[in-house]
Amino acid sequence: MKIWAIAKVGFKECLRYRVVYFIFIMALLFILMGKGCNPGRVKGDFFFFDKDTRQNMAMASAFHGIVFWSVMLCGLVSASVLSRELEEGTAVMTLSRPLSRASFVAGKLLSILLITVLNLFLLGGIFFILFYTEVGRLNFRIFLSFSLMIFSLLMYALMSLLFSLFIPRLLTPLFSIIIYLTSIWTSLPFNFQKLNAVWEPSETVKILHSVLPRFGDLQFIGASFIGSAPPISDLAAPFGSVLVYCLIFWFLIVFAFNRKQI
Amino acid sequence: MQYATEAEDIVKTFGKVTALDHVSIKVEEGEIFGFLGPNGAGKSTFVKILLNLISPSGGTAKIFGEVVRNVSSRRSVGFLPENIQAYQFLTVEEFMRFHGELSGLPKEGVKKEIDECLNTLGLAVERRRRIETLSRGMIQRVGIAQAILGRPELLILDEPTSGLDPIGIKELRNVLLEMKHRGTTIFLNSHLLSEVERTCDRIAILNRGKIIKSGTRSDLSDKEKHLEVTVEGFTDIMAREINAISKRPIENDGNLLRIYPGKEKDSVTVHRIIVENGGKLLSFSWKGESLEELFYRLVKDENLGNS
Numbered sequence: 001m002k003i004w005a006i007a008k009v010g011f012k013e014c015l016r017y018r019v020v021y022f023i024f025i026m027a028l029l030f031i032l033m034g035k036g037c038n039p040g041r042v043k044g045d046f047f048f049f050d051k052d053t054r055q056n057m058a059m060a061s062a063f064h065g066i067v068f069w070s071v072m073l074c075g076l077v078s079a080s081v082l083s084r085e086l087e088e089g090t091a092v093m094t095l096s097r098p099l100s101r102a103s104f105v106a107g108k109l110l111s112i113l114l115i116t117v118l119n120l121f122l123l124g125g126i127f128f129i130l131f132y133t134e135v136g137r138l139n140f141r142i143f144l145s146f147s148l149m150i151f152s153l154l155m156y157a158l159m160s161l162l163f164s165l166f167i168p169r170l171l172t173p174l175f176s177i178i179i180y181l182t183s184i185w186t187s188l189p190f191n192f193q194k195l196n197a198v199w200e201p202s203e204t205v206k207i208l209h210s211v212l213p214r215f216g217d218l219q220f221i222g223a224s225f226i227g228s229a230p231p232i233s234d235l236a237a238p239f240g241s242v243l244v245y246c247l248i249f250w251f252l253i254v255f256a257f258n259r260k261q262i
Numbered sequence: 263m264q265y266a267t268e269a270e271d272i273v274k275t276f277g278k279v280t281a282l283d284h285v286s287i288k289v290e291e292g293e294i295f296g297f298l299g300p301n302g303a304g305k306s307t308f309v310k311i312l313l314n315l316i317s318p319s320g321g322t323a324k325i326f327g328e329v330v331r332n333v334s335s336r337r338s339v340g341f342l343p344e345n346i347q348a349y350q351f352l353t354v355e356e357f358m359r360f361h362g363e364l365s366g367l368p369k370e371g372v373k374k375e376i377d378e379c380l381n382t383l384g385l386a387v388e389r390r391r392r393i394e395t396l397s398r399g400m401i402q403r404v405g406i407a408q409a410i411l412g413r414p415e416l417l418i419l420d421e422p423t424s425g426l427d428p429i430g431i432k433e434l435r436n437v438l439l440e441m442k443h444r445g446t447t448i449f450l451n452s453h454l455l456s457e458v459e460r461t462c463d464r465i466a467i468l469n470r471g472k473i474i475k476s477g478t479r480s481d482l483s484d485k486e487k488h489l490e491v492t493v494e495g496f497t498d499i500m501a502r503e504i505n506a507i508s509k510r511p512i513e514n515d516g517n518l519l520r521i522y523p524g525k526e527k528d529s530v531t532v533h534r535i536i537v538e539n540g541g542k543l544l545s546f547s548w549k550g551e552s553l554e555e556l557f558y559r560l561v562k563d564e565n566l567g568n569s
Contacts, residue, residue, distance in 0.1 A: 005363035016351055089347035093408070095365035096313045096341035096418075100333045241288055262315040 006107020014115040027069035074116040078160030079172035145222040158249035186214025214241040266447035273320035283471040294448040296462030303470040340414035346405040350394035379407040398425040459553040486551040489521040492544040
């Protein structure tokens with residue numbers, strides 16, 4: 001399996017990036033801070049949220065935090081894997097072998113997914129244990145939510161890989177995160193009933209929501225598996241968008257990479 | 263006839279710069295083909311086109327009859343680039359295994375192949391060392407080892423002697439001759455003229471993106487066969503008479519003259535002209551040009567002609 005061979009080496013290479021450990025530690029601190037900065041127990045039912053809702057909110061916050069750091073990691077790693085190969089010339093020997101450029105990109109993509117999904121589930125596992133020690137309840141649904149995020153990370157990795165072929169390596173994560181955050185923001189009124197009741201989105205927000213890759217929808221659907229409130233969005237539209245965007249990004253990457261002079 | 267490498271009318275431009283200008287080369291199966299040229303002549307660009315690392319602006323290139331755009335054209339090609347950029351964090355063995363997997367070598371045979379290549383290049387004891395800890399010469403050996411992994415039918419080497427010590431160069435020469443003996447075609451890009459002269463069956467000289475000479479070593483040598491004569495009392499009259507029967511003007515370096523008679527029998531006339539005009543002959547012999555002399559002369563002539 002040539003793609004697997006590329007992915008294995010790519011994964012090893014990613015493990016050498018300091019940013020991988022930096023992001024992991026930052027996210028870990030974020031989780032531990034949530035525990036350490038806990039203001040204390042609320043006696044009885046708080047007038048606004050009941051106990052279950054509060055726990056679900058805490059879990060959803062942690063979920064969004066972990067996903068954010070994983071997305072950051074995915075963007076930073078994706079910005080480097082192909083561009084480094086081209087800048088440092090390591091792709092020359094690899095591509096002189098009977099290997100298509102599409103297989104090469106697929107191997108690199110797989111290595112990005114391996115490192116980011118590993119990061120996601122490690123952090124998710126740590127949070128799962130912390131949540132158990134705090135609340136005394138096991139919530140396996142959090143892993144279902146994280147599994148859903150693999151699609152989001154795949155789309156994000158493809159988008160960042162595409163950008164890395166055209167813009168400087170340092171700017172790629174910035175461009176990607178802007179699109180991600182815009183997508184999250186434009187998804188808000190479409191995913192929360194209470195918010196939807198008070199916020200009538202403008203035409204610009206509606207257009208951006210339908211045109212941009214739907215990272216936000218996917219993330220809120222993921223979070224909804226943890227919480228009790230179901231999302232407004234149906235599953236078909238965001239998953240359709242993910243599929244279409246993944247295909248578009250993939251074909252553009254292969255098209256552009258095939259034309260690269262190595 | 264199927265050629266190991268066949269390039270037809272290759273043109274490559276980078277903006278306004280023409281790196282390759284209608285280059286056509288045919289390398290027969292089983293031969294060692296030397297590709298010579300000064301820095302910036304376009305040799306590495308040509309090699310990259312053969313490996314589909316860059317696409318030509320015009321013309322077609324084939325490897326064993328398959329156009330280089332097809333991935334399968336590289337199924338039995340070993341390649342050593344000019345500047346080896348390997349994954350520094352891999353050990354020598356991991357690096358070799360990686361290239362074995364990419365070449366599609368069967369899993370059960372790959373270890374034996376790796377052992378054989380590492381032993382041939384004297385790298386067996388270094389197999390567990392990371393590439394980043396190796397010296398320049400050792401990295402070059404690792405590059406050669408990966409190129410010969412899986413016994414490719416075509417071996418493309420771009421400056422293989424770069425960074426090697428004399429022992430390494432001698433070992434490399436033996437490896438190449440052994441590979442040729444097994445039937446491997448070798449395409450050798452090199453600056454090291456003495457190595458090319460010793461090992462190559464055919465040679466092409468590239469300058470400023472154009473092939474300025476090609477042929478077998480003896481072809482090139484015969485074409486530039488000349489008389490080397492040492493004379494005392496050489497005069498302008500002698501020079502005029504000799505130039506009249508020569509294909510090129512006399513080159514003189516003090517008493518030493520290089521004369522290029524049109525025909526071999528004209529050497530008698532040259533002898534007569536010198537003696538009859540009172541010259542004193544100290545030596546008189548036929549000489550072939552060394553590859554180095556040929557290379558410098560051709561490149562110099564070409565550059566003077568272009569400027």
